[in-house]
């Protein structure tokens with residue numbers, strides 16, 4: 248496990264990794280990552296479930312089943328939502344919107360924690376929910392939202408993909424936000 252890192256430095260360094268060493272991060276490091284995933288703001292009590300997948304056979308099955316799992320990470324963490332709880336708390340918007348935002352926050356915290364822990368992650372979202380539910384044995388009312396592939400990145404990873412900067416607007420869409428000089 249590495250030393251703490253200032254948050255803006257973690258933002259600068261964070262990236263999605265797709266090439267990993269075969270050995271998984273140690274248990275203490277995974278515990279810290281799970282802590283980060285749980286510390287992200289929770290939309291409503293009882294919504295968020297995390298499934299930490301370290302069994303190589305299950306990770307392999309996830310990789311085979313999910314078209315977006317285009318990396319060789321040895322571990323995956325599934326961020327899932329309890330849809331019954333979401334609906335109780337926020338109705339249909341809870342199911343369709345709030346729970347997705349909840350999972351996104353959790354994944355973002357993991358992405359920020361990863362460089363401080365000396366590990367890499369990659370968000371994976373391209374899949375069939377039913378297939379991931381079956382692989383992980385999720386109850387029908389628990390929906391997988393995000394899979395975070397987790398591992399120790401190779402020493403010389405290929406460059407991050409380019410062109411993912413957001414467009415920033417000021418007050419209204421037709422006016423660009425300009426950063427202060």
Ligand SMILES: Cc1cc2nc3c(=O)[nH]c(=O)nc-3n(C[C@H](O)[C@H](O)[C@H](O)COP(=O)(O)O)c2cc1C
Nearest residue numbers: 261262263315316317369370371372373407408411
């Ligand atoms: C909502 C969302 C879904 C994503 N889905 C996938 C995915 O299925 N597979 C994948 O390899 N990367 C996925 N990514 C990662 C993006 O492709 C990645 O952020 C992009 O390559 C930019 O790289 P960077 O984050 O390293 O700057 C996803 C990212 C987000 C925010």
